[in-house]
Amino acid sequence: MDNAKSLIHVRDCWKSFPGKKPGEQVHVLERVNLNVDAGEFVCVVGPSGCGKSTLLNIIGGFFKESRGEVRVAGAPVNGPDPRRIFVFQENGVFPWLTVEENIGFGLMSRPAEERKERVTHYINMVGLSGFEKSYPRELSGGMRQRVEIARALAANAEVLYMDEPFGALDFLTRIKMRTDLIRIWQAEKKTLVFVTHDIEEAVQLADRVVVMSKRPATVAEEVVVNLPRPRDLDSPGYLAARDRIFAIMGMDVHGGGTGDPK
Amino acid sequence: MNRLISIFLPLSTAVIFLVVWHFLVRLSGSDLFPTPMEVVRGIRELIEKGLLLKYIVASLFRVSWGFMLAVLVGVPLGLILGWFRAAFQALNPMIQILRPISPIAWIPVAILWFGIDDTAPVFLIFLASVFPITVSSMAAVQNMQLVYLRAAQNFGVKGPQLFRRVILPAALPQIITGIRIALGIAWLVVVAAEMIAVNSGLGYLIIDARNAGKRYDLVVAGMVMIGLIGLVLDLLIRQLEKFDEVKWGYGQR
Ligand SMILES: Nc1ncnc2c1ncn2[C@@H]1O[C@H](COP(=O)(O)OP(=O)(O)O)[C@@H](O)[C@H]1O
Ligand SMILES: [Mg+2]
Numbered sequence: 468m469d470n471a472k473s474l475i476h477v478r479d480c481w482k483s484f485p486g487k488k489p490g491e492q493v494h495v496l497e498r499v500n501l502n503v504d505a506g507e508f509v510c511v512v513g514p515s516g517c518g519k520s521t522l523l524n525i526i527g528g529f530f531k532e533s534r535g536e537v538r539v540a541g542a543p544v545n546g547p548d549p550r551r552i553f554v555f556q557e558n559g560v561f562p563w564l565t566v567e568e569n570i571g572f573g574l575m576s577r578p579a580e581e582r583k584e585r586v587t588h589y590i591n592m593v594g595l596s597g598f599e600k601s602y603p604r605e606l607s608g609g610m611r612q613r614v615e616i617a618r619a620l621a622a623n624a625e626v627l628y629m630d631e632p633f634g635a636l637d638f639l640t641r642i643k644m645r646t647d648l649i650r651i652w653q654a655e656k657k658t659l660v661f662v663t664h665d666i667e668e669a670v671q672l673a674d675r676v677v678v679m680s681k682r683p684a685t686v687a688e689e690v691v692v693n694l695p696r697p698r699d700l701d702s703p704g705y706l707a708a709r710d711r712i713f714a715i716m717g718m719d720v721h722g723g724g725t726g727d728p729k
Numbered sequence: 730m731n732r733l734i735s736i737f738l739p740l741s742t743a744v745i746f747l748v749v750w751h752f753l754v755r756l757s758g759s760d761l762f763p764t765p766m767e768v769v770r771g772i773r774e775l776i777e778k779g780l781l782l783k784y785i786v787a788s789l790f791r792v793s794w795g796f797m798l799a800v801l802v803g804v805p806l807g808l809i810l811g812w813f814r815a816a817f818q819a820l821n822p823m824i825q826i827l828r829p830i831s832p833i834a835w836i837p838v839a840i841l842w843f844g845i846d847d848t849a850p851v852f853l854i855f856l857a858s859v860f861p862i863t864v865s866s867m868a869a870v871q872n873m874q875l876v877y878l879r880a881a882q883n884f885g886v887k888g889p890q891l892f893r894r895v896i897l898p899a900a901l902p903q904i905i906t907g908i909r910i911a912l913g914i915a916w917l918v919v920v921a922a923e924m925i926a927v928n929s930g931l932g933y934l935i936i937d938a939r940n941a942g943k944r945y946d947l948v949v950a951g952m953v954m955i956g957l958i959g960l961v962l963d964l965l966i967r968q969l970e971k972f973d974e975v976k977w978g979y980g981q982r
Contacts, residue, residue, distance in 0.1 A: 529879055549885040559880035562977035563898040572894075573884040604977045622884060 473502035474626070474658055475526060480535035482521055495521050497683040499535070505625075508652055508659045510669035512712065513679030519662045520556065520630050522684075526660065527553045527628045539626075549573060551626040552619035556634060560603045560614045566590065567599040569614050573622025589617040592651060609633075609640040613647075620651070626658040633668070645671055649696055666716070670709045671698055678715045688715050763946035768953060771946035780934070784951075785958065787929040788919050791847060795854025796915045803859045803911075804904060807866020812896060817867070824863065832857040832918045836925050850922035850930075857918040858911035865907025869900035902970075902978020909966045916959050931955050 482496040495518040503509045513519050524530040525537055528547040537544045539551065547553070552573075560569050567586050574582040590596050593613040603611050612632050619627050633641045645668065652659055663669055669676045673692055680687040690711055694704045747765045754764045763771065775781040810817045810824075832853045839849040873896065881895040923932025931951050938947035970979055 527883070547879070547883040547885075549883065553879065553883050555876050555880065557874075557876050559876040561877060561880070561895070561898070563901070563974045575894075602973055602977065 474505040475503035477501040478536040494683040510673035518684040552624035554629040556630040593617040771950035795851040799858035803862030807863040811867040811870025853922040858915040861911040869903035
C-alpha cells in the first residue's frame with residue numbers, strides 16, 4: 468500500500484522513549500508503515516500500551532519520530548497544524564469556556580458573523596442545541612466529546628485524529644456516538660484516523676482497520692472492511708472482518724485460546 | 730433540619746465559649762483581663778469615640794495597598810516562572826530563600842528604608858502576600874493539564890494569545906486559592922506591622938491600649954474586631970471561586 472499520493476504517509480517510523488534508567492531506551496514503535504488517503508476512515512487497533520497513541524501523536528505533530536519519514540499532505544510534519552485537529556483521549560474541551568465558546572475557539576481570526584454562523588451550524592450537527600451557554604462540567608462525558616468534535620469541525624479541519632474518543636463513555640452512549648460520527652463523516656467528507664482498542668468499534672466504523680502488534684509495535688496487518696453503512700452487525704462480512712482481526716491479535720473468538728488461528 | 734443544625738451547632742459553641750470565658754475570669758478574680766460583657770462595653774466606647782471605624786479603615790487601607798501590589802506583581806511573575814524554564818531556574822532558588830523569612834523579621838529593615846509612615850506596613854504586607862501568590866501561580870502553570878496546551882497549539886494559538894486564552898484561565902482556580910491564602914496572611918501581618926511602625930489601625934489599638942493604662946478590655950476588643958474582619962475578608966474573597974470561569978477547578982462541593 469505504499470503510495471506517494473496518500474494524504475498521510477508514514478514510512479519506516481521508529482519511536483523510542485528514554486527509559487527509567489539513564490541510557491535505557493524503551494522501544495515503542497518499530498518500522499511502522501501506514502498510508503491514509505483523503506476522505507478515508509481508518510481505524511488503528513492494537514493491545515493497550517502498544518503505541519497507538521504514540522503513533523497518532525507523531526502524525527499529529529506532538530511527538531517527533533526517532534527515525535523514519537512522516538509526511539502529511541506532502542510535507543514533513545513539524546508540529547501540530549490547525550488543518551488537522553486532534554481529539555484527545557482525556558477530553559481537551561476547555562472547562563473555562565462555554566459550549567459555544569469552545570466550538571468557536573479555532574475561529575477567533577474570522578469575522579464575528581461567520582464565527583457565529585459556523586458555531587451554530589456545528590452545535591446543531593452534533594446535537595447540542597440548547598446547551599450553547601452550558602459549561603463542560605454541566606455536560607455528560609458523551610456531550611463533552613461532541614463539543615470537542617464540533618470544535619474541530621468548526622475550525623474547518625480536513626483531518627481529525629481521534630484517540631480513543633469514546634473510551635470513557637458508557638455502552639449505549641458509545642453506540643450512539645459511533646452512529647453520529649459516521650453521519651458527520653459522511654456529511655463533511657473529512658479524513659478520520661481513529662485509534663481504539665475496541666475491535667468491534669473499529670469494524671463498525673472504518674473503511675480499513677490497521678492492526679498493530681504488541682510493543683515494540685509494528686503494523687501486523689490491514690483489514691479492509693468493504694461493507695455498506697449502516698452496518699449489519701450480524702452479517703457474515705462483518706463477523707468475518709471482526710474474527711480476522713481477533714485472530715491477528717492472537718485471540719481466537721471461538722476457541723478462547725491464544726493459539727495460532729490455523 | 731440540616732439547616733437548623735448548621736446554625737444551632739456553631740451558635741451553641743459560641744455561647745459555651747463565652748460562658749466559660751466569663752466564669753473563668755470571675756473565678757480567677759483578675760481585674761485586668763475582661764469578661765465578654767466588658768469587651769462589648771469596650772467596643773461601644775471605641776465606637777463612641779469614633780476610633781473603631783477610623784482604625785478599621787486605616788488597617789484595611791494598608792492591607793488593600795500591600796495586597797493589591799502583591800497580586801499585581803505575584804500573578805504575572807508566577808505565570809512567567811511557571812512557563813519559562815530559564816526564568817524558573819534563575820529566580821526560584823532566590824524566592825525559596827526569601828520566602829521563609831517572616832515579615833516580622835523585616836520590620837527593622839522596613840523602618841530603616843521607609844520611616845514610620847504608611848509605606849513601611851504596606852511594604853511588609855506586600856512582602857508577606859507576594860510569595861504565596863507567586864508560588865501558587867507558578868505551580869498552577871506547572872501543573873496545568875497538558876491536554877489544554879496541546880489543544881490550543883493544535884489550533885495555532887501561541888505567544889501572548891496562548892497566555893491570555895489558555896494558560897491564565899487554566900491556572901486561575903489555583904491562583905485564586907493562592908490569593909485567598911495570601912489575604913489571610915496579609916491580615917495577620919498588618920496587625921503586627923501596626924504594633925511597631927504607625928499610630929493608627931487595629932494593631933496600634935491593641936498595643937496602645939495596653940501601654941496607656943493596661944486597658945485589656947480594649948486589647949481584647951481589638952482582637953475580636955481583627956477576627957471578625959478576617960472572617961468577612963475570607964467570605965468576600967471566596968466569592969471569586971463562584972465565577973463560572975473558575976468553578977470547574979474546585980471539585981464538587
Ligand atoms: N512520553 C513518554 N515517555 C516515555 N514513555 C512513553 C511516553 N509515552 C508513551 N510511553 C510508553 O509507550 C508505550 C505506548 O504508549 P501509548 O502509545 O500510550 O499506548 P496505547 O495508546 O497503545 O495504549 C507505553 O508503554 C508507554 O509507557
Ligand atoms: Mg492510548
